[in-house]
Amino acid sequence: MGQILSRREGAVLTLELSNPGKANALDFAMLAALDEQIARIGEDDTIRAVVLRGTAGGVFSSGADIREWSTLDPQAFATQWIGEGNAVFRRFERLRCPTVAVIEGLCFGGGLELALCCDLRLAGTGARLRFPEVAIGAIPGWEGGDRLQRIAGRGRALxxxxxxxxxxxxxxxxxxxxxxVCAPQEVEARLEEWTARLCRISPRAAALAKALIVDDDKDPHAAYPAAALAVRSSPDAELGIRAFFAKTAAVF
Known part of the structure; x- marks a missing residue:
């Protein structure tokens, strides 16, 4: 049974996929643990950035644990594994704070689908990305193909x-x-640079700006004025404007 290890350093929460012996394959326990972390982040405004990674310097995730889902009957597979898994992935994708996936090794199938839910992805030169599902009579069921299409285009996704x-x-x-893409010895420094910058920006502005990009179901005619009203009415806006005219860096 896999788990998700967590550690907090200042305003940055790091989540590490851990399923030893299975190349960090995702199972029901890990999906449940991820959902618990999502709830934790939602209740703690002091978390300003989330890092998702696999084994440091090694595998991110080999994908969905086939031994876990192959025992399910088709209906349970569709509703529990795919349906409930997608609900968790969508909640993770729509977290209020920025997320960064660190991919240093193998990142296949469901692991790649999870990485695509992050806002930013940092790869080491040893990263390997692949959707192997159709070769075993399966599909990227956690919406990975659709997310890849939005990033890279339909032709490349196909x-x-x-x-x-x-x-x-x-x-x-x-x-x-x-x-x-970084050399292995440069990954941690680049990650620290990114998270430091993410922790300096306005958390309110970041959450609203991210939602406008991630939410595909929004009505832009209503969403943008509503977001503008919300951010302009926030203390972050006043702080940022004062800092701009004072020619100093805003500290949120």
Missing amino acids: EAVLLSREIDPPAALQWGIVNA
Whole structure:
């Protein structure tokens, strides 16, 4: 049974996928643990950024644990594994604070689907990304193909899914799947740079700006004025405006 290890450093919460012996394959216990962390983040405004990673310097996740879902009957598979799993993934994707996935090794199937739920992705040069599902009569059921399509376009998403193409770090960067690629020894420094910057921005503005990008069901004619009203009415806006005219950095 896998677990999600968590540690807090200042305003940054790090979640580490851990399923030893199974290359961090995702199982029911890990989905439940992720949902618990989502609730924790929702109740703690002092968490300003979330980092999701696998084994440090190694595998991110080999995907969904086939031994877990292969024993389910088709109806249970569809409703519990896929339906409930997608609900957790969507909640994670829509967290109020920015999220960063750190991918240093193998990131396949459901693991890649989870990484695509993050706002930013940092890859090491040893990262390996792939959707292998159709080769075993399955699909990327946690909406990974659709998320990849929004990032990289339909043609590339279909190539990745139907050909089970392994996407190396240069291609992932070119496609926009990852935001940066670093040598192994540079990953931690780049991650620290990103999280430090994310912790300096306005949390209220970040949450609203993120929601406008992530929420595909919004009515833009209503959503943007509502978000503008909310952020302009917040203390962060007043603080930021004062800092701008004083030519100082705002401290939120």
